[in-house]
Amino acid sequence: MPAELRRPARTFTIRQLCQEFGCTPRALRFYEDKGLIFPERDGMNRVYSYKDRARLQLILRGKRVGLALSEIGEILDLYELGDGCATQNAISLAKFRERIRALESQRRDIDMAVDVLQEACARLESQLKQTRPDLLEQPVEAIRPRRPRPGEMRRAG
Amino acid sequence: MPAELRRPARTFTIRQLCQEFGCTPRALRFYEDKGLIFPERDGMNRVYSYKDRARLQLILRGKRVGLALSEIGEILDLYELGDGCATQNAISLAKFRERIRALESQRRDIDMAVDVLQEACARLESQLKQTRPDLLEQPVEAIRPRRPRPGEMRRAG
DNA sequence: CGGGGTCTTGACGTTCACGTAAGGCCTTCT
């Protein structure tokens, strides 16, 4: 059975995808500009398929782990074309392996960062418990704006 | 007499730190501008201590896991001051907890990204096996030049 | 004493990933 029949042939508007994934229309159009995604058109309007949705998911996931859009594009291209020029593929393969190593090292960095942050949290907690236990479980906005650090640009808000 | 022998043994020049961590002088000065690091001065020249070096290490590690310099600054401040204003600490605590959750989710993203890449590698491999098996186990530099030598640090980013 | 190398401080330029109008088209609600 063809893949497109196994699923309802559902489509999405740009808003729908944005709401689902928490991004903006501008971002989706930007990804399209960059060739990462290419929805159909109904007249002028973009119409996104499940395939587009899957690509978007990969884009956002890639972004979250620090891949540049151009790198994400390379990965997505692979699933689209599959068989380009062999040298090109060999280069991609080498790049991807490098990427895997980088990601694994990044995971170690994350573990260390979490450790640092958890120790920091422990310090802060024990300190606040002694000085201002009332502030302990407050959400961020309920407390106050922060001080500017030297050299930081001013912002409204 | 070379400059590094005239100085006390436990300090670093800007070059030394840059070489060790694979970053540029401009970056270190930038971090100083932003208040993340504050080396001593020997006349005009910056002199970095072990403490500065440790801070730099945390900065780069934080960058690699996607923290903004401003956020890294907050973490570093905590270890510098320890007990500043209680409100400030409460804000930090809330932010840090948020960050921990984000990092843990990021780790899941990394795992998925690695999976994707590994599947991509498998595809590429099987394809190359049929077309150009000679390119299969080639390291990067055999395909395109310029590889970091073993022991040489790569630049973050 | 000049040359070369390394450091410094500005200040402007760049890349990435969008944000933010401005203005137009099309459909739908009132």
Next chain:
DNA sequence: AGAAGGCCTTACGTGAACGTCAAGACCCCG
């Protein structure tokens, strides 16, 4: 009919994190 709302394109703006000169200062060497 007219207003509202969603989508479109074009184009300029923005913030982060530096890069890239420019123009000096300092030091050592021959």
